[in-house]
Amino acid sequence: MADSNYETYCDPAIARYYQQIHQIQGAESAILDELREDLARARLLDIGVGGGRTTQYFAPVVADYVGIDYSEVMIQGCRQRFPSYRFERMDGRDLGQFCDRSFDFVLFSFNGLDYVGQSDRLQMLQEIHRVLRPGGYFCFSSHNLQGLELAFNAVQQVSWNPLTTYINLVMWLCLRLKNRGITAARLKTMETAIVRDESHNFRLAHYYIRPQHQLQQLHPWFNTIRVFAWQTGRELSTPQDLATHTAQWLYYLCQP
Ligand SMILES: C[S@@+](CC[C@H](N)C(=O)[O-])C[C@H]1O[C@@H](n2cnc3c(N)ncnc32)[C@H](O)[C@@H]1O
Structure with a gap:
């Protein structure tokens, strides 16, 4: 699964598709508005940055911004589009170039976590937890099995x-x-x-997960977790809401 997804994301036609997407998603906008003041002092790691859709919204409001992606063609596009920000080719499964507790905010938007299998996903969560400082935020979205x-x-x-x-x-x-x-x-x-x-x-294999199960999966590393509907940005705050919501994907805002 992971290898064939990687090949798809290295396709220049797919990279061009992500370069022309500009719109911020409702949940990203709600989270950005709520945390804007904290973000002004933050060092942000944008994993799976793709064509730089999130760069345009997050990079100007943080103190320091690094975008990474495992696809070289995505990174080349971001460097051309945003020459004043830092972009590195790097796999989210190995963030060894970054020190422990070196970021205040880690973003993995638009379901980028969903393109590897179970054990790599857990490895990625562990790596993200390692580079996040205590009290920092990890924000990501994932496909909703419901x-x-x-x-x-x-x-x-x-x-x-x-x-x-x-x-x-x-x-x-x-x-x-x-x-x-x-x-x-x-x-x-x-x-x-x-x-x-x-x-x-149908070129990509996606990991889908039930929201309640996603919370359990996150618990070894994150104990404060909030969930948002991707489109409206509405927070899902009751167990009933979580168990019945049918949005195609959901955003999770987590703190260690
Ligand atoms: C659905 S696209 C989203 C792109 C961008 N974040 C956006 O919101 O428009 C997922 C991105 O994650 C990247 N990606 C997937 N798995 C990755 C991994 N293990 N490490 C780094 N990047 C990864 C892909 O190359 C792709 O650019």
Whole structure:
């Protein structure tokens, strides 16, 4: 999974796609607004910086900014686009170039953590915890398995508009064909799943996780965790909200 995702992210066409995305996501905007004062003194590490979408919002408001990505083509694009900021080619699984407790804020936006398997994901969380100072923040998003249940359910694809129903059913069929072992019934029993969804024409395998399970996974390193819906930026504050929210991905704001 990790190797084929890496190849996809090294494709210049994919890099160009990320270079032309500019919009800040609702949850990122809510978190940025809330922490703006703290960020003015912060050293920020932006992991999986891609085309630099988050650079334009976060770099100008922090004291020091470093963007990293394991894809050389992404890093070259960022260096050209933002010559006054520092960008390094580096894999989030090995942050050995950075000292322990050297960042106040670590950002891994737009589900960048979801392109490696389980053991690499845990390794990445451990590395991020190591470079984060006590009291600092780790902000990331991850695909929501509860949202995926809707996409696998054929009945959910039916709409009042016949054309929409047709398109939805074609996408549903592609999803089933690309993920033959997974059904809506089976997903109900799973806490995490590796799924090829329609983004980038099914070229990426994504890690999906239930929000409650994500909290458990984070607990060895982070004990204060807040969850936000990616689009609206609304905080999900009750267990009921967490267990039922079907946004395609969610943001987690964590403190060690
Ligand atoms: C979905 S893109 C998001 C790009 C950018 N953060 C944004 O919000 O537009 C995910 C990015 O994470 C990078 N990435 C994935 N796994 C990584 C890893 N293990 N180490 C460093 N970068 C990684 C990919 O190369 C890609 O640029």
